[in-house]
Amino acid sequence: MRIGITYNLKSDLPISSSVSVPEDAAEEFDHPETIEAIQEVLSKEGHEVHLLGGDLRVVEKIKEFGIEFVFNIAEGFQGRNREAHIPALLELLGIPYSGSDPLGLALTLDKALAKRIALSLWILTPKFWVLDELRSLCEIPDQFPFFVKPLWEGSSKGIRFSSRVENREQLEKEVKRLFDNYTRVPVLVEEYIPGRELTVAVIGNEPPEIFGIMELEFKNQKNKDFCYSLEVKRSWQDTVAYQFPAAISREAAQILERHALDLFKTFRLRDMARFDFRMNPDGKFYFLEVNPLPGLSPDSGDFVILAKKKGVSYSVLISRIFQTALGRYPSLFQANKQV
Ligand SMILES: Nc1ncnc2c1ncn2[C@@H]1O[C@H](COP(=O)(O)OP(=O)(O)OP(=O)(O)O)[C@@H](O)[C@H]1O
Ligand SMILES: [Mg+2]
Incomplete structure (x- = not known):
């Protein structure tokens, strides 16, 4: 199959001398190594993989290369619809793609709207x-x-x-x-919710499945409330201890799993998502936010770290996300199976 990858590189950030941008402006964007790693996994499966970038030239490239499916990790440049831009374009072109649809991506990027939906499901949120x-x-x-x-x-x-x-x-x-x-x-x-921090990874459709629950703690200050600030995220190898599976009771895990799956289904998310929660000292869970487009860098990013701790290699993870997405397009799935 001819597959395109859509993405934004850190170096793609539009630079304008008249506008000052914050030092973390490109934080969500990817390094070329991530795109190359995804390309390698899909190429090894026998596909022809093209790098499409994440701007309007995607349209021409899709036509030029005869792209049949897009593996999308583009974060978009600006505004609360930015993650939805490329998926909306692909919908308009009628090109199948991995991950959630424009509404799911935009709605969840606005944290207050996502929290209001959580409240409607009786899920606590700060x-x-x-x-x-x-x-x-x-x-x-x-x-x-x-x-x-x-x-x-x-x-x-x-x-x-x-x-x-x-x-x-x-x-x-x-x-x-x-x-x-x-x-x-x-x-x-x-x-502010004191207590523990847990992230829940979900993969799949009809039904989506819990991939795992991971706890995040400070490496050398286990008693201090965890805070995943930019300083911590940038120094994660030295500062963060990732506990998988999270050491919580089966009962607590079941509550968390139900919350994540209820939210996944209500937002009509697709293929994968990562949900961030806090657990207060009374054991109550508070929904912070959901990431339908979790970072897929081969060596950082909570989804990938969780997968590795679970014994799922990067290539198996990417392949599983791809197959899950493909499964939503039955004719493509059949054609791919015959290859
Ligand atoms: N209400 C809160 N109470 C306590 N800690 C919080 C709260 N909101 C956010 N945090 C801390 O800040 C971190 C980042 O917040 P949040 O997940 O909303 O941001 P983000 O930039 O969207 O994260 P991601 O990298 O997962 O996309 C959380 O993981 C948590 O450690
Ligand atoms: Mg978060």
């Missing part, structure tokens, strides 16, 4: 306020600590150790920092 301007700070009650983050970013963009705020002065400073650096992105102020 109390929250969305600020469109600094003036709205007066709406926030004196219930510290809070956690402050951009409403629609990922890969810990905008999240630092200072995101946890203990008083009004810190809150104002943090909200201002986000407005100054991430223009046109509203700010989400959340109740």
